[in-house]
Amino acid sequence: MRRLLYLLPFLLFIGVGVAFYLGFERDPRDIPSALIDKPAPTFDLPAIPGQPATGGLSSAKLEGDVTLVNVFASWCIPCKAEHPVITRLSREQGVTVYGINYKDKPEDALTWLSRNGNPYAAIGADQDGRVSIDWGVYGVPESYLIDRKGRIRYKHVGPLTPQVVEEQILPMVKHLRQG
C-alpha cells in the first residue's frame, strides 16, 4: 500500500505525458467549424459607443467583396500580438478587415484602438457576446474569411501570423476574388 503511494507521482506523470503527446495531434488553433461554406449568421451590431465614424457592422456589409472578419478584445494579449499582421493585411495587402469587438468595455476598446491603431473598415461592438455565439467563437482572437456572397469560407483560431497570412489567407483571398 505504502509503495503504491510512492508510485503515485510516476503514474500522475504518465497521465500528463500521454496528454502532452495527444496534444500534438491536435492543433490548438484547428477548430472544426460547422459554419464553413455556410452563409455568415445574420446580425446587426452597433458601433463601439464613442466611435461612430465607421459605423457598426451588419451582415449586409459583408457582401460584395472578399472580407476578413476579426474577433478581438482589448483584454486579449494574443490580439495585441496579431495586431500588426491585421494592420498590414488591411493597409498594405488590400484586404478589407472588419472587426467584432468581443465582450469589451467601450472605453477599453477605444483605448486599445488608439494605442495600437485602427485597421478595421468598421467595428461592431458585441458587448454581451451573443452575436459571437452565432458565429461559433470559442475565444479571441478568431478570424473568418467571407466570400463575395457573404459565406464563411475559412476560419482561423488564435492570432494570425505572417506565415498564416502568406500561406493561407492571401492565396484564399485571391482564389475567392476570381471565383
Next chain:
Amino acid sequence: MIPELGHYALVLALFVALVQSVPPLVGAATRNTAWMNVAVPAAIAQMMLVLIAYGALTWAHVVSDFSVLNVVQNSHSAKPMLYKVSGVWGNHEGSMMLWIVMLTIFGAAVAVFGRNLPPTLKARVLAVQGLIGVGFLLFILITSNPFIRVVPAPLDGNDLNPLLQDPGLAFHPPFLYAGYVGFSMAFSFAVAALIEGRVDPAWARWVRPWTLAAWSTLTMGIAMGSWWAYYELGWGGWWYWDPVENASFMPWLAGTALLHSAIVVEKRDALKSWTILLSIVTFSLSLMGTFLVRSGILTSVHAFAVDPKRGIFILVLLAIATGGSLLLYSLRAPSLKAGGLFAPISREGALVLNNLLLSTATATVFIGTLYPLFLDIMKLGKVSVGAPFFNATFVPVAIPVVIAMVVGPYLSWKRADLGSALTRLWVAGVAVVIAVAITAYVKAGGGPLMALVGIALAAWAFVGSLVEFADRIALFRTSFRNSWNRAVHLPRSAWGMTIAHASIGLSILGMTGTSAWQTESITSMKPGDQTSVAGYEFHFDSVGLVNGPNFKAERGIFTVTKDGRPIATLEPERRSYSTTRMTTTESAIHTTVFSDLYVALGDPTQNGTAWIVRIYHHPLVPWIWIGGVGMMLGGLVSLTDRRFRIGAPERRRAAGKSAPLPAE
C-alpha cells in the same frame, strides 16, 4: 570558419558529456575511483566547449554574418549592438544554447567547488548533470542547430521582433534560464541520492545553496519579465496569467517549497523523501516550461517561434528525465529512513504547512494552465482559462501562505506554543489595524474590499518579519549596542529570511495599490493642450520626428507639473520598424517611490494634427519590483551564510589535524 568551429565544439561537447555520465556511474557502482574522477575534468571541458560554441554564435551575430541562417532570421546590420548580443538568445536556437551554457556552468561549479562531497555522490551528481547535457546537446544538434549556413547569403537580415528590442526583455532570459537550469542541481542531487539510497543533513546542506541561487535568479527573471510586460505590452498590467508566465511561475512556487523543506531535512533530518520528490518536480516543471514554450501546444503571446517536431523531442527528454526519476523514486524512496518526529504546532509543522499550501498553489496554476489542453484531448470542447480563474483559486491559497509566513519563524523546532508566538506579534497586529485604518481614511471608503485585505497582508508580512528580527536581536530590551552586536552575529540565513519575507510584503503593497487605485485618461491632444490626471497637469509641448538605427519614431514631449511645480519631462515614442513593418509604443514613465506617471502616444487623429494620448497614474506600482529585487537579495544574502560557503566547517576541522592533507 568561426561558425564551423562553434559547430565542432558543440559536437565535441556532446561526446564529452557522454564521458561525464557513463564512466562515473559505472565507477560509482564498482567503487572505481579512477572512473569516478573522470567526471570532474569532463564537466570542466564540457563547459569550455559549450562556451566556445556560444562565443562563436555570438561572434556571428555581432559581425552580422548573414551566411548563417540563424543570424539572417533574427538580426539586421542596423540593429543596435546591445540587441545583436541579446538577439543571440532572443530566438529559439540561441536560447537553447544559453540553456546549455548555464547547465554546464552549474556542472563545472560542482566539479570545482565540490571537493568535500563524498566521492560517489559527487560522481553521480556530475553524471546525472552530464546526462541532462547529453539530452539537450542532442536536441540542439538534431532539431535546432544554430550554425546552419545559407547559400547564397542574403544582403541583410530579417531583424528581431521589435517587441523584443528592449533592455528589460533583453536581459530577462539569462536570469530565467539560470533559475530553470539551476534547479537541475537539486534534481541531480536528488537522483544521485536515490541511487545512493541515502539522504542526510549533509545532503540538504549541499542542495540548499544551489536551490537558493536558482530561486534568486528565477525571482529576478520573473520580476524583469513582468516589468517588461508593464511598460511595453500593456496598459499597466504586470501579470497576465499567460501560459508562458505560468510556466516560469510554477517552478518558482515549487522551488520556494523546496527551499523550505530542505531546511527541515538539514536541521531535523525529516521530510526526506518529500524533499527528494520536490527536487524532481521543481526541475520537471522547469523542463515542462521549456516544453510549453517551445512546442506551441498552448496558444500564448510568447509563441514567437514554435515547431511541433522540437516539442516531441523535448517531450521525450521530459519523459526520460521526469518519468525515469519518478520511477526511481517509487523504487528507492520507501527505503529512505524517516528522521526526527515533531508535533503539528512546531517550526517543522509550519514548514509542512508552507509546503502543502505552496504545492496546492502550484497545482492550481498547473491545472489552470493545462486545463484547456486536457479538455481538448477529451474532446469536451475548447476553452481558454484566464485571470478570473486564477484570481478565484490562486489568491485564496496565497493568503494563508503569507499569514503563516510571519508566524512560522516564531515557532520553535519539535514543539511550539502558538499562543505565545501570536502574543509576540502584537506589534504587527497593531500595524495591520493602523494600515487598514489609514487606507480607509485616505481613500474615503478604501475602494474594493480586496484592497483592504491586500493592505492588511502587506503590513502583516512587512512589519511581522521586521518584528521577528527585532525580537531576535532583542531590540529595545537591551542596550542598542548589544542589539547591534547580536544583529552582526546573526547567521546570514536569518538576515536573508527577514529580507525576503519583508520584501513579499512590499510586493503585495504594490500589487494592491495598482490594482485598486489606478487612474487613467485617454484624450485626443494637440501640441499646446493640457490635461489633468490624479492632481498632475500634463502639458503636451510638441511632437518631433526621430531617426533610430533601425526605426523611425514620432516623439512627443510632455511637461508634467503639480501645483505649478515642475515634476518631469516625459518623452513617449511611437516607433515604426522598417524591416519587420511593426509599430511599437515606447511609453514614457516617471517614477517616484510612491507612484508611476505613465504616458503613451497613440495614433494620430485629425489629419495628423492631434494624437491620442493615454496617461496613467499607477499608485505604488514600483513596489512590486522593489519587492522582487528584495526577495532576490534575501536569497543572495542567505547564500553567503557560512554553512554554505562550501566546506567551510570541514576545512576548519581539517586544519585542526596536524597531518597535511593530500592536494587533489
